[in-house]
Amino acid sequence: MQHKTIRFQTSGQGLYEFTDRVNAFVRESGVDTGLLTVFVRHTSCSLIIQENADSDVQRDLMVFFHRLVPPSSDPKMDWVVHRLEGPDDMPAHIKAALTQTSIGIPIIDGEMALGTWQGIYLFEHRDHPHNREVVLMLS
DSSP: OEEEEEEEEOOSSEEEEOHHHHHHHHHHHTOSSEEEEEEEOOSSEEEEEEEOSOHHHHHHHHHHHHHHSOOTTSGGGTTOOOOTTOTTHHHHHHHHHHSOSEEEEEEETTEEOOOTTEEEEEEEOOSSOOEEEEEEEEO
């Protein structure tokens, strides 16, 4: 088994692609066949595999999640109790719960078995910059 921690500095809500950094880890590992686990160590951001060819996809995802789970300052969110870190805090936890904190990707012939237009993204749900960590585990 091999592992590595990737660190990010986000600048607020958005999708941060890091496929190249994961590809480099897989290549350096020398593993021909296996399973890569990608795990984010936070509760207010998440991971997604998504199209990386057209930035409209990322924009539309951001709009969708904002409409689905608006800030807790929105009157539709008056039921929210957890507001300790601001109006983006509980909505960030909800968005993370709706997506995923861990992704499994097959490794075949020394490469991730991603589709042509698939990329790996950290999905930041908070408004302000945060330091984030993603753990890669190859087995």
